[in-house]
Amino acid sequence: MYIKKIVALSVFISFLFSCKSEEHRTTKISQIIPTPSTQTINPGYFVLNNDVGITYDDNFKTSGDFLQNFIETGSSITLENNDDITFVLDNSIEHNEGYVLDIKPYEIRIRAKTDRGAFYAVQTLRQLLPPEFENNTFSEETVSIQCMTITDAPQFSYRGMHLDVGRHMFSVDFIKKYIDALAMLKMNTFHWHLTEDQGWRIEIKKYPKLQEVAAFRDETLIGHYSDQPHQFDGKRYGGFYTQAEIKDIIAYAQSRQVTVIPEIELPGHAQAAIAAYPNLGCTGEQVDVATKWGVFEHIYCSKDETFEFLEDVLDEVVALFPSEYIHIGGDEAPKTQWKSCNKCQERIQSEGLKDEHELQNYFITRIEAYLNSKGKQIIGWDEILEGGLAPNATVMSWRGIKGAVEAAKQKHNVVMTPTSHCYFDYYQSTNPDEPTAIGGFLPLEKVYSFNPIPEELNEDEVQYVLGAQGNIWTEYMPTSDQVEYMAFPRMLAMSEVVWSKDENKNYIDFTKRVELFNQRLDMLDINYANHLYEISGELISEGDTTAYALATTTDNKTIRYTLDNSEPNVSSEVYKTPIPITESQTIKAAVFNSEKRLGSTFSETINYHKAVGKTITINKIPHKSYSGSGPEGLINGISGSDSRYGDKEWLGFWGEDIAITIDLGEDTDVKSIKTRFHNGKGQWIYAPKEIEFGFSAHGIDSKADIPTSEKNIVDVIIKANVNTRYIYIKLSNYGIIPDGNQGAGNKAWTFIDEIIVN
Numbered sequence: 001m002y003i004k005k006i007v008a009l010s011v012f013i014s015f016l017f018s019c020k021s022e023e024h025r026t027t028k029i030s031q032i033i034p035t036p037s038t039q040t041i042n043p044g045y046f047v048l049n050n051d052v053g054i055t056y057d058d059n060f061k062t063s064g065d066f067l068q069n070f071i072e073t074g075s076s077i078t079l080e081n082n083d084d085i086t087f088v089l090d091n092s093i094e095h096n097e098g099y100v101l102d103i104k105p106y107e108i109r110i111r112a113k114t115d116r117g118a119f120y121a122v123q124t125l126r127q128l129l130p131p132e133f134e135n136n137t138f139s140e141e142t143v144s145i146q147c148m149t150i151t152d153a154p155q156f157s158y159r160g161m162h163l164d165v166g167r168h169m170f171s172v173d174f175i176k177k178y179i180d181a182l183a184m185l186k187m188n189t190f191h192w193h194l195t196e197d198q199g200w201r202i203e204i205k206k207y208p209k210l211q212e213v214a215a216f217r218d219e220t221l222i223g224h225y226s227d228q229p230h231q232f233d234g235k236r237y238g239g240f241y242t243q244a245e246i247k248d249i250i251a252y253a254q255s256r257q258v259t260v261i262p263e264i265e266l267p268g269h270a271q272a273a274i275a276a277y278p279n280l281g282c283t284g285e286q287v288d289v290a291t292k293w294g295v296f297e298h299i300y301c302s303k304d305e306t307f308e309f310l311e312d313v314l315d316e317v318v319a320l321f322p323s324e325y326i327h328i329g330g331d332e333a334p335k336t337q338w339k340s341c342n343k344c345q346e347r348i349q350s351e352g353l354k355d356e357h358e359l360q361n362y363f364i365t366r367i368e369a370y371l372n373s374k375g376k377q378i379i380g381w382d383e384i385l386e387g388g389l390a391p392n393a394t395v396m397s398w399r400g401i402k403g404a405v406e407a408a409k410q411k412h413n414v415v416m417t418p419t420s421h422c423y424f425d426y427y428q429s430t431n432p433d434e435p436t437a438i439g440g441f442l443p444l445e446k447v448y449s450f451n452p453i454p455e456e457l458n459e460d461e462v463q464y465v466l467g468a469q470g471n472i473w474t475e476y477m478p479t480s481d482q483v484e485y486m487a488f489p490r491m492l493a494m495s496e497v498v499w500s501k502d503e504n505k506n507y508i509d510f511t512k513r514v515e516l517f518n519q520r521l522d523m524l525d526i527n528y529a530n531h532l533y534e535i536s537g538e539l540i541s542e543g544d545t546t547a548y549a550l551a552t553t554t555d556n557k558t559i560r561y562t563l564d565n566s567e568p569n570v571s572s573e574v575y576k577t578p579i580p581i582t583e584s585q586t587i588k589a590a591v592f593n594s595e596k597r598l599g600s601t602f603s604e605t606i607n608y609h610k611a612v613g614k615t616i617t618i619n620k621i622p623h624k625s626y627s628g629s630g631p632e633g634l635i636n637g638i639s640g641s642d643s644r645y646g647d648k649e650w651l652g653f654w655g656e657d658i659a660i661t662i663d664l665g666e667d668t669d670v671k672s673i674k675t676r677f678h679n680g681k682g683q684w685i686y687a688p689k690e691i692e693f694g695f696s697a698h699g700i701d702s703k704a705d706i707p708t709s710e711k712n713i714v715d716v717i718i719k720a721n722v723n724t725r726y727i728y729i730k731l732s733n734y735g736i737i738p739d740g741n742q743g744a745g746n747k748a749w750t751f752i753d754e755i756i757v758n
């Protein structure tokens with residue numbers, strides 16, 4: 001138990017130091033991420049120096065060790081053994097992970113019910129110390145900490161980050177660095193995606209070929225999957241984590257209150273394992289470890305032999321990982337091979353199953369029963385809902401939130417990771433200089449805006465939402481620097497989504513804290529993306545006048561712009577009010593802090609065509625995750641970016657035919673109409689099957705098949721040469737995604753860009 005030793009003298013000394021605290025480095029405002037539940041700033045400072053002491057007992061070993069080490073390694077300060085800083089076991093604190101951090105001029109008290117709660121108090125205190133502590137370079141003898149009381153607890157119990165080490169692999173040191181970052185942000189779960197078509201990364205002693213064969217691929221795709229023809233680097237790539245390394249990582253994570261959940265993918269994403277042991281597949285065919293991205297037909301066969309293998313693998317996994325959960329994948333398992341496999345068809349017969357979807361359920365349920373018998377629970381991607389849900393499974397909802405709603409209504413726990421808000425492999429900026437990413441557009445603000453609780457759930461069902469997670473799929477992240485670039489600062493936003501109270505969340509306030517937090521990330525040598533000084537623009541139409549508004553998120557900065565295509569500099573026009581637009585125009589702008597230019601150049605070309613500012617209606621509402629700037633965005637003179645189909649100029653519809661009407665206000669000569677569609681098979685996005693045009697004079701009178709294309713963008717232009725007030729456009733959705741493609745069996749998305757009327 002904790003022993004209270006008040007040393008009156010130390011109180012007196014601390015008080016004396018606090019009187020001259022203004023001379024010392026101090027944190028004057030609260031800049032904590034994720035933002036705490038309540039914080040009260042009090043007068044005075046706690047002065048941290050060599051005279052200060054710390055005590056903690058075994059109840060708070062992890063958090064006490066962490067704090068002492070952080071201070072003593074981070075600076076030249078050595079702590080004495082007394083209770084100036086101490087930890088108090090307080091069972092009156094409601095939440096297991098909650099804490100109270102009380103900083104007074106003469107003492108710091110951390111109160112919590114668990115070591116984990118105290119650990120989060122320590123992470124808060126850490127963020128009140130100068131960033132130099134992070135890389136052990138704080139060389140002053142004293143630091144003053146603003147007095148305050150923080151009462152804090154998380155909103156969600158599952159606060160996670162995922163990392164795919166199958167597509168690209170990262171060093172043990174990097175995995176630890178990643179776990180460190182999670183812990184700093186009060187996240188408690190590291191979802192380690194360990195097996196993939198392109199590489200098996202966990203040592204399984206009983207099956208040496210997993211190490212010799214499945215862990216290596218012959219070469220890797222160069223560039224983006226949609227760049228045709230595919231090219232490869234010709235370099236063998238791979239590796240795996242030994243069980244000793246895995247144990248070391250798990251222990252490291254435990255000392256930071258992070259649970260590691262391993263993912264062993266089944267029945268799909270299994271090509272690497274099948275390359276090592278072809279008998280695990282349906283065909284027995286010798287295949288290679290995959291060298292490009294996507295979804296592959298080779299999946300585990302449902303014969304007993306495969307289950308024996310999987311059970312052996314899981315035995316070793318269970319022995320290594322203390323987590324309650326084992327993630328068993330379950331996503332993107334094409335059923336083609338099961339359909340033509342005698343063994344799988346026999347299984348369907350003997351088990352009285354209806355089809356291959358029920359076979360998927362059989363597969364998952366059988367694995368679940370095995371893991372339950374070992375005292376573990378399963379978690380799986382939302383495809384595990386196919387053909388019925390295994391009795392105790394937790395669902396990770398990634399294809400939107402439908403899976404989560406369905407599972408919670410069946411009283412199953414869910415973790416939210418919808419692509420729209422949680423896929424950090426998507427682009428985070430529309431800047432054309434961004435490194436190649438898988439596609440999509442998920443800026444910081446959109447992550448921040450995420451509410452893990454689906455509106456469709458009632459009060460009773462909400463309890464099944466455990467929390468949320470950011471996902472890092474690494475097809476386009478060959479280096480750890482690149483992983484960091486994609487993870488930060490979006491991980492900061494996610495930490496606040498899962499930890500902070502909704503009423504305390506404010507994006508502008510968050511960006512101010514991110515600006516400060518970046519200094520800490522610099523000290524931690526984390527290669528974060530910085531889009532804080534980028535500009536967003538919006539075309540505003542009111543009556544007959546149109547103007548272009550510019551904005552940037554951070555405060556106290558100046559935007560300067562040009563209209564002559566030149567680069568903005570310190571003497572360019574300062575932006576004050578929206579810029580009137582009367583013709584096609586290119587606006588370039590940048591953010592300045594007095595004389596210093598901060599971010600990259602913003603450039604927007606406004607195509608002042610005949611429909612700009614006119615009226616548009618669409619018979620369907622765009623999907624709420626991709627509603628851009630609404631239907632008006634299709635005739636605002638601004639085109640979306642080529643690869644970021646999720647930016648505000650694109651509209652996304654899921655599986656629907658749509659009818660668009662544009663009212664030009666009066667009869668107008670229309671020579672041509674041009675639009676374009678995004679095409680991204682990997683993201684289930686297809687150009688429509690067919691497009692029809694019509695005019696007020698004739699009704700629908702022109703139909704065009706849209707050619708299938710491998711390109712990212714499909715352009716459509718029709719010559720009209722009519723005089724018309726109304727333009728009608730009908731789009732037929734591509735339909736169900738055919739077998740052999742990513743997302744096979746699901747409805748295709750349609751993404752449409754600006755409709756240019758000339």
Ligand code: ACM
Nearest residue numbers: 331332381398473
């Ligand atoms: C996934 O993104 N295939 C879960």
Ligand code: ZN
Nearest residue numbers: 282301341344
């Ligand atoms: Zn089979």
